[in-house]
Amino acid sequence: MIDLLPYLKELISAPGISGYEVGVRPIIEKAWQPLTDQQKVSRLGSLHGLQHGTAPEPRPSILVAAHMDAIGLMVNAIVDGFLRVTTIGGIDLRVLPGQMVTVHGRQDLPGMIVPTPARLLPSRLPSGIVPLEYLLVDVGLLPQDVGELVRVGDPVSFAQPPLETGGETLVGHTLDDRAGVVALTYCLEILRSRPHAWDLWAVATVQEETSYGGAQTSAFQLHPSICISIDVTFGSEPSSPGYLTFPLGKGPTLGLGPVVHPFLYKTLKQLAERLEIPVSVEPTPRSSATDSDAMVSIAEGIPNAVIGIPLRYMHTPIEMIALKDITRTGRLVAEFIAQLDGTFIDKMTWDD
Amino acid sequence: MVQLADEFIHFDIGDEQVRLLERLSNACAVSGDEAEVRKIVISEIKSYVDDIKVDALGNVLATRNGSREPRLRVMLAAHMDEVGLMLTHDNGDGIYRFEVVGGISASDLAGKAVLIGREHIPGVIGIKPIHLLHGNDHRKPIDIDDLHIDVGTVTGKEKVGDRATFATQFIRLGPSLRGKALDNRLGVATLIELVKHATDNFDLLAAFTVQEEISARGARVAAFTFNPDLAVALDSTPAYDLPDWEADENVRYNTHLGAGPAIYIADSSTLSDPKLIRYMIQVAEENHIPYQLRQPGGGGTDAGVIHKQREGIPSISISVPGRYHHTSASIVRLSDWQHTFKLVMIALAQLSTDVLSAES
Numbered sequence: 001m002i003d004l005l006p007y008l009k010e011l012i013s014a015p016g017i018s019g020y021e022v023g024v025r026p027i028i029e030k031a032w033q034p035l036t037d038q039q040k041v042s043r044l045g046s047l048h049g050l051q052h053g054t055a056p057e058p059r060p061s062i063l064v065a066a067h068m069d070a071i072g073l074m075v076n077a078i079v080d081g082f083l084r085v086t087t088i089g090g091i092d093l094r095v096l097p098g099q100m101v102t103v104h105g106r107q108d109l110p111g112m113i114v115p116t117p118a119r120l121l122p123s124r125l126p127s128g129i130v131p132l133e134y135l136l137v138d139v140g141l142l143p144q145d146v147g148e149l150v151r152v153g154d155p156v157s158f159a160q161p162p163l164e165t166g167g168e169t170l171v172g173h174t175l176d177d178r179a180g181v182v183a184l185t186y187c188l189e190i191l192r193s194r195p196h197a198w199d200l201w202a203v204a205t206v207q208e209e210t211s212y213g214g215a216q217t218s219a220f221q222l223h224p225s226i227c228i229s230i231d232v233t234f235g236s237e238p239s240s241p242g243y244l245t246f247p248l249g250k251g252p253t254l255g256l257g258p259v260v261h262p263f264l265y266k267t268l269k270q271l272a273e274r275l276e277i278p279v280s281v282e283p284t285p286r287s288s289a290t291d292s293d294a295m296v297s298i299a300e301g302i303p304n305a306v307i308g309i310p311l312r313y314m315h316t317p318i319e320m321i322a323l324k325d326i327t328r329t330g331r332l333v334a335e336f337i338a339q340l341d342g343t344f345i346d347k348m349t350w351d352d
Numbered sequence: 353m354v355q356l357a358d359e360f361i362h363f364d365i366g367d368e369q370v371r372l373l374e375r376l377s378n379a380c381a382v383s384g385d386e387a388e389v390r391k392i393v394i395s396e397i398k399s400y401v402d403d404i405k406v407d408a409l410g411n412v413l414a415t416r417n418g419s420r421e422p423r424l425r426v427m428l429a430a431h432m433d434e435v436g437l438m439l440t441h442d443n444g445d446g447i448y449r450f451e452v453v454g455g456i457s458a459s460d461l462a463g464k465a466v467l468i469g470r471e472h473i474p475g476v477i478g479i480k481p482i483h484l485l486h487g488n489d490h491r492k493p494i495d496i497d498d499l500h501i502d503v504g505t506v507t508g509k510e511k512v513g514d515r516a517t518f519a520t521q522f523i524r525l526g527p528s529l530r531g532k533a534l535d536n537r538l539g540v541a542t543l544i545e546l547v548k549h550a551t552d553n554f555d556l557l558a559a560f561t562v563q564e565e566i567s568a569r570g571a572r573v574a575a576f577t578f579n580p581d582l583a584v585a586l587d588s589t590p591a592y593d594l595p596d597w598e599a600d601e602n603v604r605y606n607t608h609l610g611a612g613p614a615i616y617i618a619d620s621s622t623l624s625d626p627k628l629i630r631y632m633i634q635v636a637e638e639n640h641i642p643y644q645l646r647q648p649g650g651g652g653t654d655a656g657v658i659h660k661q662r663e664g665i666p667s668i669s670i671s672v673p674g675r676y677h678h679t680s681a682s683i684v685r686l687s688d689w690q691h692t693f694k695l696v697m698i699a700l701a702q703l704s705t706d707v708l709s710a711e712s
Contacts, residue, residue: 092481117592121597128459165503169505234483238447312502
């Protein structure tokens, strides 16, 4: 058995902003090595791990996606030994000043996003949020050394170390969606010793935070009969409205909306009830903001389901997640795959 | 001129002192609860001093007597406290309201990890995810009343009244050092070394003070107790030596990293004693120690209350420049700390009663 907490901490400590997932992929490859029959890396860098099913060929297959990329920053200019940066993915400027980062230059350099003194900002700016163009990163080195070690285009990752918080929760950056990768790994582990009829493609996708480009191309290449996205969703806490959020430690969410096939939703919900895995319904009235938004319209169209792990303070370096929700998610997906049989595709109809 | 003692000519701030600074920086000592730093200070200096006590407010007051005559009684003050937070209300489910102790802005708190109480219980100050904001909300300043500390779903180890600090861990960055509370653990570390290496031509009255960040109550009573001939506040002052987005040239830098110790002439609470300013500059120049004059202006140190104590005490402040004080971390240059130590060490070793009798 993989010890999930150290594995998750290792994953969130590895770099891998969108497009530069090469920093985290080897850790997933190593974990999946004994759990899969075959591993391949897609042209865009997504990791495909295959667990063969037991049904006679040609077998149907299911693709389960969790994205391995992280939001982050990128150097776009060097000014007097300080680095100017741009954003990769949905970065919240309100939390940037004073954050610790790692600049991936010729060597990894610890840096800090400058909490810009108001006196140095243009006086016309409204007080409060420092616009991106005035944000700098300070790596503490002399300007000539910065010039030698850092180039425009170098990726920058958050460096907030993981923190174990109360009630078996974990704090860190990039729990979105390395927690999903751990849930998927746990699912692979359960199914390793559990016969299942369908082929299972576990996919750690790239570039979810920027374009869904990884999921889109892997779903086309692998052409599965069903896709499931495991991603994070909004955890309840005092600063977010309760009607849009889900409690930590009370189980995953099942997405319900246009990108989710109603039969898959219904099957997962009934399965969760039978297994006594607590779940919440997450209405996603337009799109799901997960890899499924891309995978649903690949080729002839693919039925999708979306499972969310509640996470507080999304897209900040101090995301918080409950470990129990990760294992429940992995178990629910594993049980779902274990019950897929030769008749499932025929049963997957529209209840009109 | 007094013969320079070998011990301070050969001694320099090195790896051992950086490790001490690391321990001091990682310790949590918000104004009013300086225990963690006090403990380190006492264990470091107790075998070097003639007298040591903790006074009514929590200051560590230590005396190391000189032996030559005549000699001055010199108070050196370094504040142990740091800006931070206090838990003020338990909302249940691991959520606490807090208030700020000292000058920290809400924008520096949002999205940061904190450590709570003596056991350093981890928590976070989260904000509403950007995905759930409406319209222009992401451009609006953070309101401190909307922030809370979240320690996870349950723990029970923290309680209302506990202090919290940024969870930043100290690190060395090439020629620089980065850590929280370097304002003023740098001063504390400098004073510890000055106590250890003091020469015998003066009485060293070391005040490791409390509550500097919230009105300098500690220094006020420490100066009364010591009743010194002169005082030097050892602190760390902001370096705003960044690009100025408003002007072609940054003329509001306060101090620069790498330019040596900052000698105070005037801040908002003190006009430094001109004789002491002149003496410090003379020592720096004669010994080829780089120094800078802190831009006269705002800010303040323990000297603000010390110079007005009793009948008046000639005072000056010397600071190591540091970027980003009162946020999650400061960045300072090791060489500035080394030069600060050297300047004060030699100034003390060469100190005679003439310094105060010189015509202003």
